[in-house]
Amino acid sequence: MNIYDISKEAGVSIATVSRVLNGSGKVSSATRERVLHVIRENRYTPNAFARGLGLGTMRTVGILCSDVSDLYLSEAVYHIERTLRSFEYDSLLCCTGFKLSDKKNYLKLLISKNVDAVILLGSHYVEEDPADNEYIKEAAEKLPIFIMNGYIDGRNIYCAYCDEYTATYRIADELIKSGVREPVFLYRVNSESTRIKIRGISDACAKNGVKFGENRSVVCPKGIYQCADALSELSESLSFDCALCADDLIAVSVLKYAAANGRSVPGDLRVCGYNDSILSFSTSPELTSIDNKMYALCRITADNVINKLTGENISPKTVVSADIITRQST
Amino acid sequence: MNIYDISKEAGVSIATVSRVLNGSGKVSSATRERVLHVIRENRYTPNAFARGLGLGTMRTVGILCSDVSDLYLSEAVYHIERTLRSFEYDSLLCCTGFKLSDKKNYLKLLISKNVDAVILLGSHYVEEDPADNEYIKEAAEKLPIFIMNGYIDGRNIYCAYCDEYTATYRIADELIKSGVREPVFLYRVNSESTRIKIRGISDACAKNGVKFGENRSVVCPKGIYQCADALSELSESLSFDCALCADDLIAVSVLKYAAANGRSVPGDLRVCGYNDSILSFSTSPELTSIDNKMYALCRITADNVINKLTGENISPKTVVSADIITRQST
DNA sequence: TTGTAGGCGTTATCAG
């Protein structure tokens, strides 16, 4: 069933059908009704490919996300998808994982699908070696690229991110002032965000004369209990009185570790999560966490996409500041 | 830059370029190399619309999901997306929310985008009134529909779901046998899954001579604390010694309520979550929960999609049984 | 207000 069939059955030309379909041009209400009737009768829906071919767009935005099963990213996908859809844009989701080569392939794939723009969700897409970000700049020559919570400088690349440096600096500073002497930073993936957090903590320590060597930034395994076990092991060779975590889930593991090893939180061990997710107030003690304004970042990113695609001028860089949400664990 | 430009530059016809591109037909390795060279030189990528037009498919599966920010659904999206992609199928994600009219519109939208199949994620798409499911059956006339954790009988509709009735029946039965006399069931949305759980609990109560009136199935507000507050209020008019929850997040609220009201868990109040998510072992006491085999369901669903699309015969209905994961809260 | 015809970029079918 295509536009020809409809036009035949309605006794008009395809142009007229097309006009009815798109509400463009003038069509007498009599013919409009007739055409509409035939369309409904046959439950006809236009072929999106053909339409896209002519129009050069299918109103679709590609979203690259390392892992939607991550609490933070899934919320982000949710908000961005909903916002885009309210402007009648679809979202093509790709979960890339963490390997650079995969990220590259998925980006290529999205481009070959003729998406109108690509959103990179999270700082996992900002590589440590600038040369590894070249593929993003290349892609930006073909379509606008948006990064949520990450920053890459380049033409046609638009970033909205949270000032995580200041947040981690401040929380570390506060904790040290309240007595912490042996902090550790726990993370899972060496993303740009991770590196920034380490800098923040490191600088706060340096300023306060607290030692924070490389051995105090620790990679953790994925499962809650695996992670807790790893901490038990770590504690044999390294003493710590404070765990700053790259996300709330790691902080949960720290609580498990503390419970299993008879360490009281916050008395004997301060714990700080990150992202201010539901986890941070599901535990007891509840977790001090850092709200890095994911909602705001999503909103800004989605708005930027829409504005860019409708030809408006948008700012290549928007920075939002994080909040420290103090709860029982510190 | 299109196939004509490439063919011109390589001194061959577009047919040959197309053959090189698709690895179809015979091309001498000399010409192949020449064409490939030009393609790389120009960083040419074929236009997906045009390809889709000719092929009638773009290898894309639509996913309808009420709310990806839900822990359970986001994990499901993740697994399904990854599996489909490993077979080179894209995922077009739509978050529909819970309104029937929206669900209908989104389904239509996906169909108009010529997706090859649609996956309905979660039982939110199975309405209480069968007449309200007609739109799904209609859609199934155009393309195969897959339901993850829900069941609708119909041609070209394929369902994989978990036997939640037995799981809730058993847990309720066990709890009653261990002394529970005044259970309540807490949920958020009246989905098919919710209704099944209520039946399971209700039947177990009936069998054991425990009263379980309609007032014992209670709708809860969304936020953790709002929900806990609602429970405090509820407890003034209704006494309960056990809270069976439709998901783990609600169970977390119950723990908050218990802590705030000096009720000990499990001594004074048993709590049971649902979905066996990370939340269930983030709390203390850890939550008894029901593992409804989301991973397995996703795998089955995705495999079904692939098999169906490659023309194989698949079963219209696959049932998996749930596990009760007993932890400290009961 | 309506119709005709050309173009969008592929793939696929025939000839050669």
Added chain:
DNA sequence: CTGATAACGCCTACAA
């Protein structure tokens, strides 16, 4: 092994 050429279904000048 290679090249013309006809689909694929829609949109949109341009004509009428």
